[in-house]
Amino acid sequence: MPVSTARPGGLSPGLVALALALLLGLQPVTTDLYLPALPLLARDLAAPMSLAQLTMSALLLSFGLAQLVMGPVSDRFGRRPVLLGGLSLYSAASLAATLAPDIHTLIAARVVQGAGLAASVVCARAMVRDLFEPHEGAQVMARGLSGLGVIAILAPFSGGLLAAWAGWRAALGAVTAVGVVTLAFVVWRLPETAPRLNPSALDGRALAKSFSEVARHPAFRAWTALISSTYAGLFVLLAGSSFVYIGNFGLPAWAYGLAMASASLSYLCGTLWCRRLLRLHGLPGAVKRGAFFTLAGGAGMLALALGPTPPVLAVLACHWLFTFGHGVHQPCGQAGAVSAFPRQAGVASALSGFVLALTAFLVGLWLGGHMTGALLPLAGALCAASVVTSLIAWTLVQRHGHPEKLLPSPHESVA
Template structure:
């Protein structure tokens, strides 16, 4: 498989995650009013998706190890596109939550297969470099998604962004069908048998390197998910931005994330996995603490949310490719299982955050600031301790 095809595949498959979350966010307040729902009720459209996304990875990981990445992708992307169309046409909030749940379960397969594909083809250090390229592509998609969603919501109504998600899902399906070959050289016939599967799960969960990287990914994504879940209400209802302006604000955070992936590649070459994360942790901490401090001080201004968001997103652009490649690195023959468990930890953290933030909005920026502060501290702590001790073998460490 050519490097160009791998890079495009990673960007497109993993880019479905911000497409699924970011593109509809500018429409979320209007959707809430259209269904006469509370903020907590409308947040179920995000929380249910994330829960299904996490649980689905536990299923799709072993299936992808047994049958290969390509057939799983073809099936799941077909399901994703159909569920996206169902969400677009949903007549009630309960139906929208149901279709978003199916969307999340199908999305899980795309992300699991993308991460496992990197381990199929590359060793961990090279895999992190390739992953960062894919994450750069994801960053471009993440930049475009909220701006497109804001424009569509403002001009065509809240259903239009959901329709765009369905169209993008169909494009991803077409790319896989026409361009993406199988990356798994040797399928594992034991992957779905209960006893070997349980043994594989125990081996992965018992590995200190897996736990270190999974903790990092969960902490950094927990803060990012708080931004995704609360930012539309904060920017639009608290700070007074229009859906289009909010789309630009959220997209600017994706620009910072994209810059983070560029610096990730440079720091990987100079300092290795642990060195890159050690530097990125400072940005995570600065972003979280600055937003929390400004919110507690009562500064209710756009810049007081936007600048910390940029800092945190920059750090996330370093941690995410390193963490996802590092978590599956020790498991060349169980990449699907390791990828699934890593994704489940990430999604479970986001689900808990989603449940909390749905009830936390108080008409100020404080809930978002406080939760980002907590995850900024947690990310930096993991990056400066667990990752440095267990993230890479001692012989691979660099300054």
């Protein structure tokens, strides 16, 4: 059931799902669209692989830290003003990245871009809790992430074509254009969704109490651990796959973009299956089943890496299995992480997003020191993430993630 029968601005579940697709879709646009251009970027700016990958991991660190600010600010002042400010910052930073004369300027622009992206993602997740109860929220989130899946399909393929046609700056220019379009949508169609503002959300002691209450909740910890571990595996593929598929298997940039688009299609199929699983088995039951695909993808890729040189299609099949499972875990986990906190949805969204981004940043640091373009480091890291994700889905989520445990915390601040 929805929180109220009258949603602000006449927002229907379909329109909310569209807003989620655009706002959350900025994340794969920011990361996936320029992936095929990474080797070109590194060559053009005379940057080593470690600095090229830092354009991804530095963005994610900024993205994670900024969420800790954006969440409470959105609880205090509302989702809409934070979205407007954050998307304006994102668009300006994207333009600066497009025009960057060297790798260090590009990294700095990506850091600012990550802060703007944080506003989009935090407010999108918090909007779901503003408007819906946990089960319906997971359904709407799955619909929104299906739309995100379409964006994720188009992003790497479009980036590959743009990079092959006009270089890496064209790919980053497309990121700028998407940011401007998303900002225009929010201005035109998205009203404030927070049912009430929290005047004490930015008070130091109240804020510390809110973060502590959220962090102590077992359902929050279980769902946040799930989305962080599954995203760690996805980040391994995002940050490292271009050097393997292009550098090791010899795919051209457009073909790599097509390969990543096919993985996004698999992710989209996972979100569609998730919607069916939610109706039949609920949140914990859905991720319990999705974890088999996650584990098969990670373990399968490691098995291929340990044998003779495998065909690229076999590696890609394992890639598809993992992203299919990710399409189940993400909508359930993102809805579950905030569902116990109707009055602190911004804080819960921010804290879960920070943990996710910090995990990805640490994975990125490891990749920067260990990726050689060979398949084995990529496959080993993906397998580790898939094992952790599956264990969390089969244990912590089953123990703490059931709907009756997603009710508001009895200690949640009313103010």
